[in-house]
Amino acid sequence: MKELSNSVCIVGVDESDEIGIVPHKSQLTLQMEAIRNATRDAGLEIADIDGIFAPGGVDTANQHSPAVLAEALGIIPRYVDGTGLGGGSFMIMVGHAIVALYHGLCDVAVIAHGESGRSRVGIAPRCINKSLSGQFEFPYGFGHAPTYFGMITTRHMHEYGTTLEQWAQVAVSTRAWAGLNPKARFREPITIEDVISSRPICYPLNLLNCCLVTDAGGAVVLTRADRAKDCVKKPVFVKGAGEAAEHLMLTQMKKLPFSEATRVSGKKAFTMAGVMRSDIDHLMLYDNFTSAPPLMLESLGFAEPGEGVDFFAEGRSTPGGSLTINTNGGGLSYTHTGMYGIFAIIETVRQLRGECGERQVPNVNLSLVNGMAGMFSAAGTLILSDQT
Amino acid sequence: MEGLNRPLPHPITPETQPYWDGLKKHKLMLPNCEACGPFFYPRILCPKCHSPNLTWIEASGRGRLFSFEIAYQAFNPEFKIEPPYILAMIELDEGPRIMSNLIHIKPDPMVVKCDMPVEVVFEKLTEDITIPLFQPAKRIGGRLV
Numbered sequence A: 001m002k003e004l005s006n007s008v009c010i011v012g013v014d015e016s017d018e019i020g021i022v023p024h025k026s027q028l029t030l031q032m033e034a035i036r037n038a039t040r041d042a043g044l045e046i047a048d049i050d051g052i053f054a055p056g057g058v059d060t061a062n063q064h065s066p067a068v069l070a071e072a073l074g075i076i077p078r079y080v081d082g083t084g085l086g087g088g089s090f091m092i093m094v095g096h097a098i099v100a101l102y103h104g105l106c107d108v109a110v111i112a113h114g115e116s117g118r119s120r121v122g123i124a125p126r127c128i129n130k131s132l133s134g135q136f137e138f139p140y141g142f143g144h145a146p147t148y149f150g151m152i153t154t155r156h157m158h159e160y161g162t163t164l165e166q167w168a169q170v171a172v173s174t175r176a177w178a179g180l181n182p183k184a185r186f187r188e189p190i191t192i193e194d195v196i197s198s199r200p201i202c203y204p205l206n207l208l209n210c211c212l213v214t215d216a217g218g219a220v221v222l223t224r225a226d227r228a229k230d231c232v233k234k235p236v237f238v239k240g241a242g243e244a245a246e247h248l249m250l251t252q253m254k255k256l257p258f259s260e261a262t263r264v265s266g267k268k269a270f271t272m273a274g275v276m277r278s279d280i281d282h283l284m285l286y287d288n289f290t291s292a293p294p295l296m297l298e299s300l301g302f303a304e305p306g307e308g309v310d311f312f313a314e315g316r317s318t319p320g321g322s323l324t325i326n327t328n329g330g331g332l333s334y335t336h337t338g339m340y341g342i343f344a345i346i347e348t349v350r351q352l353r354g355e356c357g358e359r360q361v362p363n364v365n366l367s368l369v370n371g372m373a374g375m376f377s378a379a380g381t382l383i384l385s386d387q388t
Numbered sequence B: 001m002e003g004l005n006r007p008l009p010h011p012i013t014p015e016t017q018p019y020w021d022g023l024k025k026h027k028l029m030l031p032n033c034e035a036c037g038p039f040f041y042p043r044i045l046c047p048k049c050h051s052p053n054l055t056w057i058e059a060s061g062r063g064r065l066f067s068f069e070i071a072y073q074a075f076n077p078e079f080k081i082e083p084p085y086i087l088a089m090i091e092l093d094e095g096p097r098i099m100s101n102l103i104h105i106k107p108d109p110m111v112v113k114c115d116m117p118v119e120v121v122f123e124k125l126t127e128d129i130t131i132p133l134f135q136p137a138k139r140i141g142g143r144l145v
Helices: A027-042 A065-073 A089-102 A130-136 A145-160 A163-177 A193-197 A260-273 A292-300 A308-312 A328-335 A339-355 B014-024
Strands: A008-015 A052-053 A080-083 A108-116 A200-203 A215-224 A238-246 A283-284 A366-373 A378-385 B031-035 B054-058 B062-071 B085-092 B095-101 B116-126 B131-135
Touching: A008 A027, A008 A089, A008 A193, A008 A283, A027 A108, A027 A215, A027 A283, A065 A080, A065 A108, A065 B014, A089 A108, A089 A215, A089 A238, A089 A366, A089 A378, A089 B085, A108 A163, A108 A328, A108 A339, A130 B054, A145 A200, A145 A215, A145 A292, A145 B062, A145 B085, A163 A193, A163 A308, A163 A328, A200 A339, A215 A238, A215 A339, A238 A260, A260 A292, A260 A378, A283 A292, A283 A339, A292 A308, A292 A366, A308 A339, A328 A339, A339 A366, A339 A378
Parallel strands: A052 A080, A052 A108, A283 A366, B095 B131
Antiparallel strands: A008 A215, A008 A238, A108 A215, A200 B062, A238 A378, A366 A378, B031 B054, B062 B085, B062 B116, B085 B095, B116 B131
């Protein structure tokens, strides 16, 4: 595993031309724009791509399948990966791309996402695994993300005394970052009171505890470190990558509200990278709901159980803070199509390159990006750096 | 189905059929590993030791409210019960956790509490399908019965 560390670089990242509410573009267009833009960012051509990674298993009709993208781009990739576990699949696929690139199974890998999550243009209805959920969850009214994630959140409040105000602080911190990102959907500052008084969706989650639903594409291009020096931008090294899967239904989550998948994934990433938690100077934590990032900090070992929320206090995660988190404005305020993971990776790379303008965090050399797939069902963790 | 206020469990599979057959007779049946004890949901191997030596046992129907949510809107058009209603994760006294609804209590976070004792209520949906719902455990003379 150690030999894989620093062997591969991210050399291109970008979103689709437009993100947010894009009713005049199909999902396929969002996907293709993102791939073209990220390839251009790397100084490569679409024809150079010989590995396609896209989360094919999530949706009906394989709308995110590598075959759809190969067909649309008119290329025949010699390596494909359709790991479709949910929004964190992109972090997991970076780990898979490292192995494929290291062994020469492909030379230029693109990890791609595009989803008309809000406008639903050129997209079939989402399909949830109905076999088990259809028997044991749907008859009781379950079936959408808030009906599951609140379950984890309520138990955390019971065990550790976490309050609605503390979850709200996560939204406040993330919105402060969105205010500095011209691409973010919502940029006006909010207060804890705004979150607490927003429309109740599913206790303990109010509207401002939930991520956005948007239209957007995003892509990441990777190649081996020896080839990366020929690319246009400063290469970002993949020092560590981890993944794990635990459950689909929350009744099977062994230590709820603690995520075993996240613990295993994080441990693997740190072992491969050979760095300590205290070395990390920037964090991107998949925020489908306000409670997700604090719970990740606990499962990754940054925080003691019950203390993850403390990281979101003013002066810590916020602009100018000591350990900044979700600096693009996150799924809560910047964009969340349905599978946010790719966008967290894009922001990490931009921070490490120093491209973030007003929201640039000074002296970022080592960043951790953690993805959740499903409701903590699976996890992917990356440790990225601007140096080997 | 006409007149139903919630989706029927579907698709029922051969390995889960005994669970649904039990509910029809007002028995909450759990798959049980000879070595490790009961688990949920029904499958062909024990999720702890992977033994295929499984039987069925009848659960007491008692447990605690492990966690909950209060839905303030409908999330599934087939689920027609008027919000707010309580989505519940029950930890049965036998150990396994199952999803259900908590009923016969005000859907208010000041009233509903994690770890409160609960008991099963069998809700007949059709001739073939009965589902397990849960209510606060009854007390007589200060003691749970």
